Amino acid sequence: MTHQPKLNALAAADPAIAGLVEGEAQRQHDKIRLIASENYVSQAVLEATGTVLTNKYSEGYAGKRYYEGQQFIDQVEQLAIDRAKAVFGADHANVQPYSGSPANLAAYLAFAQPGDNVLGMALPDGGHLTHGWGVSATGKWFTPVRYGVAKETGRVDLDQVRDLARQHRPKLIFAGGTAIPRTIDFPAFAEIAAEVDAVLVADIAHIAGLVAGGAHPSPVGHAQVITTTTHKTLRGPRGAMILSDAEHAKAVDKAVFPGLQGGPHNHTTAAIAVALHEAQQPSFSEYAHRIVANARALADALLACGYDLVSGGTDNHLLLIDLTNKGVAGKPAAQALDRAGIELNYNTVPFDPRKPFDPSGIRLGTSAITTRGLRPEHQVEVAAWIDRTITAAAADDEAVLDTIAAEIREFLEPFPIPGYSA
Numbered sequence: 001m002t003h004q005p006k007l008n009a010l011a012a013a014d015p016a017i018a019g020l021v022e023g024e025a026q027r028q029h030d031k032i033r034l035i036a037s038e039n040y041v042s043q044a045v046l047e048a049t050g051t052v053l054t055n056k057y058s059e060g061y062a063g064k065r066y067y068e069g070q071q072f073i074d075q076v077e078q079l080a081i082d083r084a085k086a087v088f089g090a091d092h093a094n095v096q097p098y099s100g101s102p103a104n105l106a107a108y109l110a111f112a113q114p115g116d117n118v119l120g121m122a123l124p125d126g127g128h129l130t131h132g133w134g135v136s137a138t139g140k141w142f143t144p145v146r147y148g149v150a151k152e153t154g155r156v157d158l159d160q161v162r163d164l165a166r167q168h169r170p171k172l173i174f175a176g177g178t179a180i181p182r183t184i185d186f187p188a189f190a191e192i193a194a195e196v197d198a199v200l201v202a203d204i205a206h207i208a209g210l211v212a213g214g215a216h217p218s219p220v221g222h223a224q225v226i227t228t229t230t231h232k233t234l235r236g237p238r239g240a241m242i243l244s245d246a247e248h249a250k251a252v253d254k255a256v257f258p259g260l261q262g263g264p265h266n267h268t269t270a271a272i273a274v275a276l277h278e279a280q281q282p283s284f285s286e287y288a289h290r291i292v293a294n295a296r297a298l299a300d301a302l303l304a305c306g307y308d309l310v311s312g313g314t315d316n317h318l319l320l321i322d323l324t325n326k327g328v329a330g331k332p333a334a335q336a337l338d339r340a341g342i343e344l345n346y347n348t349v350p351f352d353p354r355k356p357f358d359p360s361g362i363r364l365g366t367s368a369i370t371t372r373g374l375r376p377e378h379q380v381e382v383a384a385w386i387d388r389t390i391t392a393a394a395a396d397d398e399a400v401l402d403t404i405a406a407e408i409r410e411f412l413e414p415f416p417i418p419g420y421s422a
């Protein structure tokens with residue numbers, strides 16, 4: 001058995017699931033994990049997630065619950081709230097949203113009516129489904145207006161944001177996304193939102209850890225409402241939070257409960273509190289800055305191999321690569337890379353002529369490999385493996401992929417991960 005903590009009871013009770021968890025631990029150990037939204041949580045966060053707090057119902061908020069027996073749960077949730085407020089410098093924090101998508105839905109419920117105009121980034125340009133994309137409830141129940149990136153720069157087109165805001169007077173403006181490799185200009189968004197009297201929602205799901213560590217400017221003081229997942233760069237359990245200024249606090253809380261959700265997931269809340277405690281340590285700021293240094297080093301190494309990076313590089317943890325000039329599409333490239341021991345996802349690139357399920361690009365992120373201890377000097381080697389694999393994929397040469405996977409397993413041996421021991 002390799003999983004930590006040991007899965008003794010689980011292996012005895014349900015060997016099928018235990019075996020699959022063991023397999024996943026091994027897989028997470030053996031691969032260079034470059035999925036931009038993933039990470040490795042600490043042993044402490046893992047332990048908090050697996051506690052008896054999962055047994056408790058606590059609908060409501062600390063001091064105002066609908067069930068008895070909240071002597072410990074209230075304190076857990078209050079600690080998570082206090083730490084969230086301290087880490088981000090926000091007036092208010094709600095730590096109950098089940099995940100990033102419900103957190104965003106709570107923002108709609110709190111500050112918009114069905115049918116209202118809402119302005120968000122288009123999915124193919126880097127936005128999230130919940131920013132009003134058509135297949136999402138947010139795109140069906142509200143009237144989405146979408147901005148994108150400028151063709152010449154690959155960066156958010158703020159002139160377009162301003163024009164669309166003036167034209168459509170949205171109730172909500174979302175700033176942020178899932179595939180934005182550059183710094184988000186929150187003050188510029190705030191100015192536009194103020195001009196049209198919209199609520200600015202900064203969705204920092206991807207960059208929350210960078211904001212917490214001072215490696216990306218904070219939206220606090222610019223966006224009235226800030227939504228975030230807790231499991232991406234912030235390195236906590238799967239979950240989410242909503243931060244807000246004092247004026248919008250009540251509406252946020254009412255929208256989460258009773259508006260959208262029932263009982264909060266208290267084991268997750270505890271693990272969020274642990275992750276936020278970790279984010280308060282000086283070492284977390286080092287971590288956040290190293291994520292960015294690793295992404296820049298990986299970008300430089302890939303540019304040197306002739307790769308076409310959207311926007312020409314990165315300011316954060318994320319790289320978006322258009323593979324058109326390499327003669328291979330995103331999906332076969334991602335599949336070949338996975339087999340070669342490098343895990344990432346295929347992704348649309350701005351103005352992509354291909355379909356979302358078979359797009360031109362791949363997306364990479366450095367938060368997980370940074371947790372693991374990889375440093376900027378390792379990125380030339382990582383880029384060389386990526387380049388060899390993509391060259392092989394373009395040439396339909398499968399034999400080399402297993403060789404690369406073996407090289408990567410050996411390379412990763414000195415970099416342990418929490419949750420696994422050989």
Ligand SMILES: *Cc1c(COP(=O)(O)O)cnc(C)c1O
Nearest residue numbers: 099100101128177178203205206
């Ligand atoms: C990941 C993400 C979400 C959704 O988070 P889930 O936990 O997957 O629901 C929302 N917004 C942005 C910008 C994201 O990157």
